[in-house]
Amino acid sequence: MSNKQIDEGLKQWEELYSKSLPNDKPRTNRSNIKIKPIYTPNDWDSDRYMEDLGFPGEEPMARGIYPTMHRGQTWSQRQLVGLATPELYNTRVKQMIANGANALSMIPCNSVYRGLDVDLVDPVLLGTCGITINTVGDMAKCLKDIPIDKMSIGLNDPIPFTMLAQVLAHAKNINVPWNKLTGTSNQSDYISHYVANHMFFRLALKGSRRVQMDEISFLRDNCPGWNPVSVVGQHMQQAGATPAEAMGLTLSTAIQYGNDCVERGMLPDSFLPRFTFFFDISISYFEEIAKFRAGRRVWARITKERFGAKDPRSSRFKFHCQTSGVDLTRVQPLNNIARVAIQGIAGILGGCQSMHTDGYDEALSCPTEEAALISVATQNILKDEAGLTDVIDALGGSYYLETLTNQMEEEIEATISRIDAAGGMFLAVESGLVQGIIGESAMAHQEKVDSGEHKIVGVNAYVPDEDDASNRKVQPWPDQNIMAKHIEDFCSFKENRDDAAVQRSLDKLSEAAKSDNQNVYEQVVQATINNATQGEIITRLRDELGFGNPLINA
């Protein structure tokens, strides 16, 4: 069809449309991109096919990072698991393995995120959000009878990566060579913690930067199957960044880490293939799919243009995604099953490598077992019933989606340019620029919810007169007797270790942190092997490298 015919048809349709809908209000998505009522070849035309799309596994990577995508291998279903004690965790994980799971994930208790051992925390909080895991002894209990050389292990393990050190120490104790281990240090992105999720922030910015480089370099040499960095856009989006801002800020963070590695003397093709990403999937369906497609293109370009990557693995934008907790409601919680499913579809059509679907009760408490099982079933339904894996990048070529992907790409590039102009991500978060961007967008979103412009079913639209409380079952708090026994075990672990060896290795850790050229992470691992606790290690590093007090912009 010639453009002239399209132009004429469009003109006629526009007249009809505005006659029928004279009060049509302009619409925008969360990234503030104006959304038109229709898209045509005038917006995106398949003449641009090779330039914009190409083929999966090839530049410009819009359609996916592997030639076969979900036809060859579906995403990893990586559900987060964190029960109160190592023993309870071990029981649940063995159950999951018996049911076919081949990947582990481990969520520690908030006390661990704060770098506190169990003897320093009000027991009422212990184990309410994850595993109380402080020592290599705890890790051995978590992983008892589990073939760790055959499992991909995901650790929620912020700097200085004490859980990974415990895994390495445990592997050494049971004679599993480190080069047989595979997995990912999730929550390894200190920049995202500093700006958007203080829960994970442990050391001051500069110290974090140094320890992260030490970790990347240590693992490259000693545990090459491990992904040392997962750059997290999820925190920034959950904290309020728009999807385009979250993607731009995440890529700017990855650029920062890449530049820091180069400055350490590492070659781009030696570290880029092990960079992974982690994103939020909001309920803004098309926008999220476009975000992932655009992100893949921008990252591929960054690896070539900024880092001169030659290895095709360096340009693959491997990402994990999680459905958005912020979009879930406490009112009518069963409605969240529908929300999670829609977000899950966006992750799949966006070409994810790994996904966590939230429990429907996440606005109520940590997920109950019932809710956890429904979220796993949701993934299975999407994978095996809905036909979503039959066609690679099934929405590719849609006039709307391609236009939106290009527009999201422009917005993402604009954010990256803004951060470049501020001297890169490290300086941009040190100065508070990034916190300002996120805070403003969070406020703008909240205003749209308050005004009813952004509708949330059950909250500001279709509000029920009464909400059935029987749908609000929650996970019971940990049994205080079990927790008391765990604290007792922890204390006897400390009593029965070689104190002199612990002190020696902690002193070596402090010395490494003071020095300019010793690898701090190597000493974290050694201290853990010598039975130092995570609290002791983090305290020593805080003494040398400073406490992580985040910048607060109210």
Place this chain on the structure above:
Amino acid sequence: MIEEKTTKEAFKPRVLVTKIGLDGHDRGSRIIAAWLRDAGMEVIYTAPWQEISTVVKLVQEEDVDVIGLSSLATDHLLVPKLMTALSEVGYQHVKVVVGGIVPDADELMLLDAGVSKVFHTGSAKNDVIEAIGALANKARNSSSSITFN
């Protein structure tokens, strides 16, 4: 002189917006702080992870009417201890509200412990501002009858 000028019109609620315990998610507390500030209240805002003793000290030093605690990851379980600590120093007139993720059974537990109100996710802006304003009024009125030592 300043006291004499404090008429009903000039009454500005003083609200401490904070987080105790272990969690650091602060999107909620920041939005609440901005809402209350824009509604004309005096907001004292802190970083997360405050100790109960620090909160009590701030309440005493800053003449706080209402404490707004944000809890998204089980830190509300510490609130009864805060209530006890406030009573111990004679500040039981200060009203405490908790916002965030609080299971139904825990809400009852908190109300029993003396918390004035629990705001769940999805609470509307005007409801939050009105409720906190009213509680501040109550706190200010009852504080005048208390003798400080």
